[in-house]
Amino acid sequence: MNAPLPSHLLPEIKQRELPVELIDALKARFAERCSTALVVREQHGRDESSYAVPPPAAVVFAQSTQDVADVVKLAAQYRVPVIPFGVGTSLEGHLLAVQGGISVDVSRMNQVLSINAEDLTVTVQPGVTRKQLNEAVKSTGLFFPIDPGADATLGGMSATRASGTNAVRYGTMRENVLALEVVTASGKVIRTGTRAKKSSAGYDLTRLMVGSEGTLGVITEVTVRLYPLPEAISAATCSFPSIEAAVRTTIALIQMGVPIARVELIDGNTVRMVNAHSKLGLREETMLLMEFHGSPSSVKEQAELVQELANEHGGQAFEWASTPEERTRLWTARHNAYFAALQSRPGCRAISTDTCVPISRLADCLLESIAEVDASGIPYFLVGHVGDGNFHFGYLIDPNLPHEREVAEALNNKLVSRALALEGTCTGEHGIGLHKMDFLVTETGDGAVDMMRTIKHALDPDNIMNPGKIFSW
Amino acid sequence: MNAPLPSHLLPEIKQRELPVELIDALKARFAERCSTALVVREQHGRDESSYAVPPPAAVVFAQSTQDVADVVKLAAQYRVPVIPFGVGTSLEGHLLAVQGGISVDVSRMNQVLSINAEDLTVTVQPGVTRKQLNEAVKSTGLFFPIDPGADATLGGMSATRASGTNAVRYGTMRENVLALEVVTASGKVIRTGTRAKKSSAGYDLTRLMVGSEGTLGVITEVTVRLYPLPEAISAATCSFPSIEAAVRTTIALIQMGVPIARVELIDGNTVRMVNAHSKLGLREETMLLMEFHGSPSSVKEQAELVQELANEHGGQAFEWASTPEERTRLWTARHNAYFAALQSRPGCRAISTDTCVPISRLADCLLESIAEVDASGIPYFLVGHVGDGNFHFGYLIDPNLPHEREVAEALNNKLVSRALALEGTCTGEHGIGLHKMDFLVTETGDGAVDMMRTIKHALDPDNIMNPGKIFSW
Numbered sequence: 001m002n003a004p005l006p007s008h009l010l011p012e013i014k015q016r017e018l019p020v021e022l023i024d025a026l027k028a029r030f031a032e033r034c035s036t037a038l039v040v041r042e043q044h045g046r047d048e049s050s051y052a053v054p055p056p057a058a059v060v061f062a063q064s065t066q067d068v069a070d071v072v073k074l075a076a077q078y079r080v081p082v083i084p085f086g087v088g089t090s091l092e093g094h095l096l097a098v099q100g101g102i103s104v105d106v107s108r109m110n111q112v113l114s115i116n117a118e119d120l121t122v123t124v125q126p127g128v129t130r131k132q133l134n135e136a137v138k139s140t141g142l143f144f145p146i147d148p149g150a151d152a153t154l155g156g157m158s159a160t161r162a163s164g165t166n167a168v169r170y171g172t173m174r175e176n177v178l179a180l181e182v183v184t185a186s187g188k189v190i191r192t193g194t195r196a197k198k199s200s201a202g203y204d205l206t207r208l209m210v211g212s213e214g215t216l217g218v219i220t221e222v223t224v225r226l227y228p229l230p231e232a233i234s235a236a237t238c239s240f241p242s243i244e245a246a247v248r249t250t251i252a253l254i255q256m257g258v259p260i261a262r263v264e265l266i267d268g269n270t271v272r273m274v275n276a277h278s279k280l281g282l283r284e285e286t287m288l289l290m291e292f293h294g295s296p297s298s299v300k301e302q303a304e305l306v307q308e309l310a311n312e313h314g315g316q317a318f319e320w321a322s323t324p325e326e327r328t329r330l331w332t333a334r335h336n337a338y339f340a341a342l343q344s345r346p347g348c349r350a351i352s353t354d355t356c357v358p359i360s361r362l363a364d365c366l367l368e369s370i371a372e373v374d375a376s377g378i379p380y381f382l383v384g385h386v387g388d389g390n391f392h393f394g395y396l397i398d399p400n401l402p403h404e405r406e407v408a409e410a411l412n413n414k415l416v417s418r419a420l421a422l423e424g425t426c427t428g429e430h431g432i433g434l435h436k437m438d439f440l441v442t443e444t445g446d447g448a449v450d451m452m453r454t455i456k457h458a459l460d461p462d463n464i465m466n467p468g469k470i471f472s473w
Numbered sequence: 474m475n476a477p478l479p480s481h482l483l484p485e486i487k488q489r490e491l492p493v494e495l496i497d498a499l500k501a502r503f504a505e506r507c508s509t510a511l512v513v514r515e516q517h518g519r520d521e522s523s524y525a526v527p528p529p530a531a532v533v534f535a536q537s538t539q540d541v542a543d544v545v546k547l548a549a550q551y552r553v554p555v556i557p558f559g560v561g562t563s564l565e566g567h568l569l570a571v572q573g574g575i576s577v578d579v580s581r582m583n584q585v586l587s588i589n590a591e592d593l594t595v596t597v598q599p600g601v602t603r604k605q606l607n608e609a610v611k612s613t614g615l616f617f618p619i620d621p622g623a624d625a626t627l628g629g630m631s632a633t634r635a636s637g638t639n640a641v642r643y644g645t646m647r648e649n650v651l652a653l654e655v656v657t658a659s660g661k662v663i664r665t666g667t668r669a670k671k672s673s674a675g676y677d678l679t680r681l682m683v684g685s686e687g688t689l690g691v692i693t694e695v696t697v698r699l700y701p702l703p704e705a706i707s708a709a710t711c712s713f714p715s716i717e718a719a720v721r722t723t724i725a726l727i728q729m730g731v732p733i734a735r736v737e738l739i740d741g742n743t744v745r746m747v748n749a750h751s752k753l754g755l756r757e758e759t760m761l762l763m764e765f766h767g768s769p770s771s772v773k774e775q776a777e778l779v780q781e782l783a784n785e786h787g788g789q790a791f792e793w794a795s796t797p798e799e800r801t802r803l804w805t806a807r808h809n810a811y812f813a814a815l816q817s818r819p820g821c822r823a824i825s826t827d828t829c830v831p832i833s834r835l836a837d838c839l840l841e842s843i844a845e846v847d848a849s850g851i852p853y854f855l856v857g858h859v860g861d862g863n864f865h866f867g868y869l870i871d872p873n874l875p876h877e878r879e880v881a882e883a884l885n886n887k888l889v890s891r892a893l894a895l896e897g898t899c900t901g902e903h904g905i906g907l908h909k910m911d912f913l914v915t916e917t918g919d920g921a922v923d924m925m926r927t928i929k930h931a932l933d934p935d936n937i938m939n940p941g942k943i944f945s946w
Binding site for chain 2: 116117118119120121160161162163167171172174175184188189190191192193194195196197198199200201202203204205207208210211212216227228230251254255256257294295297298301354356357358359360361388389390420423424425426427428429430431432436439440443444445447448449450451452454455457458459470471
């Protein structure tokens, strides 16, 4: 059961009517690729967040940039919202049609347009997913490292400035998108950059669009950086006597500049859920799950150094996943932690947190928050991209018990306040969407949000691009 | 002798009057820190570019964010331009007061505000220079890698999205600025981010400001990333039988993913100038100047791999700079190439190019352009951050011979056209300023420039922040 929107978000709910002439025009232009069937609209009116909002009035399945431009032009003419949709994996209510309008599904725009292996770049349509992309470039010896867990689309990952497990070494979408093609609010098609690795040519429209959550335009092409597949990869798990010990190990290795590719924290409780879900026999203690990339000797060097650091903090039982199959099994289990947790409490919903703090503040932020959630009695999972200072609690609430949701929201509020006091952010990688609009103001101050709003008003004066998200109009 | 502005830029010249009341108000607020002396104004009315434009009407030496905010508020009240000034090393006319106004000199805002060694971050005032910064953090075992050659300020480097020799490994200001404090066009003070390593919290105002060349606000604080000083550093030079051989070696090592820290091309002619200026005995042939960072074994591994690649392309005479002193001497010589070149033709001025192309296109772009400049008879220097596909010709013209300037401009036009056709950019790191406004339109198209202009109009409706730069109003 999805919850009603909290009252402070109600002002964003202003369902705009979709005029019959607009529906007619869309049907004339797109025929069966424009659907008003309830089941299709409902599929496009939700994401992984848990609020009940009416679905969009129509869904258009775009197959080209021209399709997107044509939808946006019609929407602009009638001043109705346009909400880009990839595969629906966003977490913060980005896809909810709070003001009605048209969902533009770009999942059929899934062509890999050009692989430029010699430049370590690739250009794709926005509906290409990260797994599809890695499959497509496999034969070149290159890979795309950004991995938010879900098999999200490159368009969606760009729109939310996604990152994930490899970001500690390879950066986020912010660092890895080189250029975009975007349909603006007036239906114009622009390019935000070139394939050059660096540029000082005017305002950084690429970075402005990355993370703008569909509120400034619809992304119709994405050029990203690729990396040579490391000569050697090795993965290991290491168990720790406490979360603090695992976190202190992580802090030490980051401060020493170890170029670790992945370092993920999973608490003992979550390991138990993962074991049950993925039929694994991992030690049910706090664990770091790590991966090292490099030449055989540099991987060995990194691993030895990390083992030494872990030992100093009481880490033990370093276990190596030496074959690609074992590695895949471990990382799949890690990525399924979310579903494993949901399964651990049948019928529950997860409310995910996403704070990110400077690495030196990580222990403070995490340990106090764990004490709070333990005291609350709400079951939870805990995983973290701890090398970046980013971690996620998932509060596993019974949606039929409003009290649990309130407790979970209160816990998240306290966590965010703590992270902000420690010079961190309310969202490391999920975005603001609907749920974190108040946090954004607290985090950046009115002045910065005013600047964002001024840009939005200028670029989208009729507020048709995914309205009601990030900040109030 | 500086040249008059080319006629297509004349529309940007609209000297606005500075009302006497404003001067009085500035003098009342800043006393002797507000100067209208011609010599001071002239110092602040030029940069390393070569156009003759009247100086600003007044210069204010700011000592705090509040000072900057007060200048901007007064300027806003009277609608006169504000031009931020650091140490005057920009190359594209960024500092020229084409519409008159007030130069805000931030060089006295030169405090390192907080070193957070355990988080690998530092926050500085905008007048701190990169050498000063590295001196200040030296004892922590960390360093700031971005190195544009000149000892520029962090404010200026942020404003132009600078990079330089280390960018091939460590990225540019785009990747290394975490957060800014900015005084907006209305005199408000905003913060664009936190110290968290990553964030998805709303529009990326940090990246919007980085590279905006003072046209959207005055940067008053900069938080950047630091890196652990590598355990081992080694530098080497290698001579090549041709520029093509050096470029092909570079392309190969980038495509293999060698994490080289610096790889600079210097052509034989420029080596000769450098030898004369810096009293060195480098082989006067095309040369790659390289630096490797890492653990001792990884540095050794990288160096061996690069030697092998160089040998395959006919590279020879690998020479190692093993002591820090030798390294410093080599890099100082490289950084002085510009002055060495100026010295090689007494009285000349250098017109610098700054194209950047995808690495696979580098040989095409460079070799054809060399043939053109050789045919023209204009003396030149050639240096390049070739690992990024970025290189600079400096056409050494006699400013008293208008014909030479015309030839140089024509050569640059051809070079830029070629770089754009090869999916590159007209400016890898210098910025657009005054000189490349037309190139920006060609490169990004009207649509993208319109979007930049719309943002500018919204954030600075009276066009007081460094007007006449990047694009026409």
